[in-house]
Amino acid sequence: xxxxxxxxxxxxxxxELFQAGYLVTRQLTVADxxxxxxxxxxxxxxxxxxxxxxxxxxxxxxxxTRELIAALLGKKLALDESILDRISSFYQDRQRALxxxxxxQAMVPEGARVLTNHYGTAPGLAMECQPNPYxxxxxxSLLILLPGPPRELHPMFQEQVLPWVKQKFVLNxxxxxxxxxxxxxxxxxIEEKIGPVLTGLVSEGLELGYCARIGQVDLRLIGRGVRAQxxxxxxxxxxxxxxxxxxxxxxxVLLESEVVRMLTEKRQTLSLAxxxxxxxxxxxxxxxxxxxxxxxxxxxxxxxxxxxxxxGVPDEIIRAHGAVSEAVxxxxxxxxxxxxxxxFALAVTGIAGxxxxxxxxxxxxxxIALASxxxxxxxxxxxxxxxxSFKLMVSQQALNxxxxxxLEPV
Amino acid sequence: xxxxxxxxxxxxxxxELFQAGYLVTRQLTVADxxxxxxxxxxxxxxxxxxxxxxxxxxxxxxxxTRELIAALLGKKLALDESILDRISSFYQDRQRALxxxxxxQAMVPEGARVLTNHYGTAPGLAMECQPNPYxxxxxxSLLILLPGPPRELHPMFQEQVLPWVKQKFVLNxxxxxxxxxxxxxxxxxIEEKIGPVLTGLVSEGLELGYCARIGQVDLRLIGRGVRAQxxxxxxxxxxxxxxxxxxxxxxxVLLESEVVRMLTEKRQTLSLAxxxxxxxxxxxxxxxxxxxxxxxxxxxxxxxxxxxxxxGVPDEIIRAHGAVSEAVxxxxxxxxxxxxxxxFALAVTGIAGxxxxxxxxxxxxxxIALASxxxxxxxxxxxxxxxxSFKLMVSQQALNxxxxxxLEPV
Numbered sequence: 001x002x003x004x005x006x007x008x009x010x011x012x013x014x015x016e017l018f019q020a021g022y023l024v025t026r027q028l029t030v031a032d033x034x035x036x037x038x039x040x041x042x043x044x045x046x047x048x049x050x051x052x053x054x055x056x057x058x059x060x061x062x063x064x065t066r067e068l069i070a071a072l073l074g075k076k077l078a079l080d081e082s083i084l085d086r087i088s089s090f091y092q093d094r095q096r097a098l099x100x101x102x103x104x105q106a107m108v109p110e111g112a113r114v115l116t117n118h119y120g121t122a123p124g125l126a127m128e129c130q131p132n133p134y135x136x137x138x139x140x141s142l143l144i145l146l147p148g149p150p151r152e153l154h155p156m157f158q159e160q161v162l163p164w165v166k167q168k169f170v171l172n173x174x175x176x177x178x179x180x181x182x183x184x185x186x187x188x189x190i191e192e193k194i195g196p197v198l199t200g201l202v203s204e205g206l207e208l209g210y211c212a213r214i215g216q217v218d219l220r221l222i223g224r225g226v227r228a229q230x231x232x233x234x235x236x237x238x239x240x241x242x243x244x245x246x247x248x249x250x251x252x253v254l255l256e257s258e259v260v261r262m263l264t265e266k267r268q269t270l271s272l273a274x275x276x277x278x279x280x281x282x283x284x285x286x287x288x289x290x291x292x293x294x295x296x297x298x299x300x301x302x303x304x305x306x307x308x309x310x311x312g313v314p315d316e317i318i319r320a321h322g323a324v325s326e327a328v329x330x331x332x333x334x335x336x337x338x339x340x341x342x343x344f345a346l347a348v349t350g351i352a353g354x355x356x357x358x359x360x361x362x363x364x365x366x367x368i369a370l371a372s373x374x375x376x377x378x379x380x381x382x383x384x385x386x387x388x389s390f391k392l393m394v395s396q397q398a399l400n401x402x403x404x405x406x407l408e409p410v
Numbered sequence: 411x412x413x414x415x416x417x418x419x420x421x422x423x424x425x426e427l428f429q430a431g432y433l434v435t436r437q438l439t440v441a442d443x444x445x446x447x448x449x450x451x452x453x454x455x456x457x458x459x460x461x462x463x464x465x466x467x468x469x470x471x472x473x474x475t476r477e478l479i480a481a482l483l484g485k486k487l488a489l490d491e492s493i494l495d496r497i498s499s500f501y502q503d504r505q506r507a508l509x510x511x512x513x514x515q516a517m518v519p520e521g522a523r524v525l526t527n528h529y530g531t532a533p534g535l536a537m538e539c540q541p542n543p544y545x546x547x548x549x550x551s552l553l554i555l556l557p558g559p560p561r562e563l564h565p566m567f568q569e570q571v572l573p574w575v576k577q578k579f580v581l582n583x584x585x586x587x588x589x590x591x592x593x594x595x596x597x598x599x600i601e602e603k604i605g606p607v608l609t610g611l612v613s614e615g616l617e618l619g620y621c622a623r624i625g626q627v628d629l630r631l632i633g634r635g636v637r638a639q640x641x642x643x644x645x646x647x648x649x650x651x652x653x654x655x656x657x658x659x660x661x662x663v664l665l666e667s668e669v670v671r672m673l674t675e676k677r678q679t680l681s682l683a684x685x686x687x688x689x690x691x692x693x694x695x696x697x698x699x700x701x702x703x704x705x706x707x708x709x710x711x712x713x714x715x716x717x718x719x720x721x722g723v724p725d726e727i728i729r730a731h732g733a734v735s736e737a738v739x740x741x742x743x744x745x746x747x748x749x750x751x752x753x754f755a756l757a758v759t760g761i762a763g764x765x766x767x768x769x770x771x772x773x774x775x776x777x778i779a780l781a782s783x784x785x786x787x788x789x790x791x792x793x794x795x796x797x798x799s800f801k802l803m804v805s806q807q808a809l810n811x812x813x814x815x816x817l818e819p820v
Contacts, residue, residue, distance in 0.1 A: 003425020004621040015413020029437040211414040278696025279689035286688025298710030306707040
């Protein structure tokens with residue numbers, strides 16, 4: 001409420017639930033005080049079958065949720081010794097002293113189901129509200145308290161909550177969801193290509209969603225009913241026929257992970273020469289565990305001197321064509337590949353802005369080169385975006401150029 | 411609601427309002443349909459003086475908010491020609507055809523105040539709900555519809571909404587807020603240092619908040635009443651005395667911006683030799699406009715060969731001490747500085763994990779070196795975090811090492 005923390009819980013939980021066939025209808029954030037928390041819980045009990053509450057289960061004085069919810073539901077709290085033991089060994093393993101306030105985290109409302117926290121101290125707690133005085137028809141609500149830290153929340157939800165939710169709230173018809181990740185095509189051009197050929201399946205109940213990000217469009221395919229999986233499978237086949245290698249992956253996969261996976265599989269190596277992306281491509285590649293097997297070297301060569309000195313770009317080429325040019329991109333990529341002795345080298349040189357543009361090469365102009373054993377390819381792109389979006393877009397374009405090259409039959 | 415978009419509006423608006431002395435008490439996200447949107451608005455009208463609604467003002471068929479809210483308040487919509495003209499020229503300037511559905515964005519509910527959109531097409535709309543049938547005491551609510559895209563929302567809020575809110579909702583006492591950004595100290599050690607010496611001011615009404623992130627703790631100081639600004643000023647002086655150069659800036663400032671600013675001011679240059687951070691430091695530096703004046707070169711040298719070849723780290727040193735060692739960090743920094751001819755060079759070598767650790771050098775170990783004209787400093791840090799948090803933490807530690815060096819009297 002003070003604007004110091006970004007709420008990532010909502011997106012994460014909504015996506016997990018949505019991919020399992022459940023729809024979140026309401027997300028509410030309230031101030032960290034008793035009346036606000038209880039009022040929010042009462043409202044939710046009045047409208048929802050499943051209520052997820054995150055945060056406020058820790059040991060400090062502002063962690064009030066456990067007691068407030070227990071009080072609201074009229075349940076007494078009792079100490080659970082096994083939880084206390086688990087928390088004690090958690091601190092012992094980390095050679096840290098047990099804080100005196102720990103006991104509160106081992107208090108369990110009567111009848112609550114305890115969800116073990118394998119990555120922290122406070123367990124999750126699930127409580128049935130039945131009969132439910134807050135709902136007109138008295139229908140039961142299931143209320144689950146979950147820890148706030150994402151690295152505790154995520155595994156607890158995936159391993160313990162979601163399987164149970166699936167058992168408890170059986171969908172009235174089969175549900176099948178799949179996400180296809182694409183790069184290199186705009187949202188409207190994808191829509192033009194696949195919209196018309198999918199009308200048949202859409203009339204059969206296929207739900208098709210587009211989510212456009214910078215340099216990436218995700219396609220969400222959903223089927224319901226007895227033919228759910230079949231309909232999605234048929235749609236995927238049609239989309240693959242239309243979009244071909246613009247699809248880089250299925251499900252939770254990043255472009256950089258896919259590139260590292262492909263290079264690792266083929267035992268091929270990469271070097272980078274980045275001007276306008278300033279290290280972002282290297283950063284993305286090295287976010288992937290195992291990147292050290294793949295990335296031999298990265299050069300961030302903002303200045304002309306650095307381009308000449310570390311990549312061997314001839315000074316004459318820079319003077320003749322300018323630092324942002326096809327010729328310089330080519331020389332950077334070939335220089336990086338030769339110096340590092342890698343199978344591939346990607347190079348980018350462009351104008352991120354806000355300053356530095358001209359009529360012939362406005363802010364947003366970039367040349368991307370890919371040097372390989374057999375050839376060097378260069379593309380010119382125009383990405384009139386703010387500085388950080390420009391960098392991200394160019395990194396997508398460069399990684400995709402490499403991905404497409406690796407995909408080609410040798 | 412499908413989990414495809416992260417809600418950044420709430421944090422941003424809450425922070426802007428909080429820093430002006432206003433508290434957000436409730437944030438609600440609902441599905442994109444008529445009943446949900448109207449119910450949410452009704453609820454808000456029943457409890458709040460100021461209601462901000464973002465998104466749903468665009469030209470497509472799922473942009474329903476304008477009509478739904480007008481209907482809820484019983485206001486008719488009329489076409490505003492001046493808005494239509496503005497939207498037409500917006501498209502003309504960009505050499506794009508005017509979409510046929512544009513007119514809807516020029517529809518204004520009767521009595522609404524129009525907030526011009528200088529960065530997009532849909533204007534904001536402010537409506538007074540008075541008398542307010544949704545509130546028990548009939549008290550008026552001010553309801554403001556704002557565009558969803560952040561680059562339209564942010565300037566509209568700062569330039570048009572906030573000044574007006576300040577006039578309309580005059581605080582019943584003066585309010586003064588200030589954020590001090592620190593790095594290099596943990597939250598609890600900061601609390602130990604400043605907590606005791608601030609008790610006097612806290613009893614005078616100073617509100618003190620801590621917000622811990624990776625490698626950074628922000629301190630929020632708030633004063634209210636006639637002495638608001640004085641109290642905050644006195645607190646800041648005390649905190650500066652206790653924390654000294656752990657404070658790197660005030661307000662909206664990033665560590666990398668501060669470092670680029672300092673280097674630019676002193677006309678000094680930097681080069682980077684990154685192993686375990688894999689380009690993140692270069693990426694952060696180059697996010698700052700004007701970084702090209704400062705960053706001469708960056709090397710991402712994951713492999714031992716690259717360290718030897720591009721930074722001149724002697725092979726014997728790597729064999730004798732291992733790639734993650736004080737000696738290699740020193741040689742990397744000195745090599746980068748010499749090769750690039752920069753005033754400073756930062757080098758990092760460490761174990762990001764998940765693999766690669768040992769008993770003597772567990773995952774999370776890192777050596778950071780700073781080479782300058784007069785000396786080379788090296789620190790060893792231990793950051794047992796996940797891979798991406800580790801990279802971020804190390805980049806903070808490295809940038810801070812440079813910042814402190816620049817701060818020293820020559």
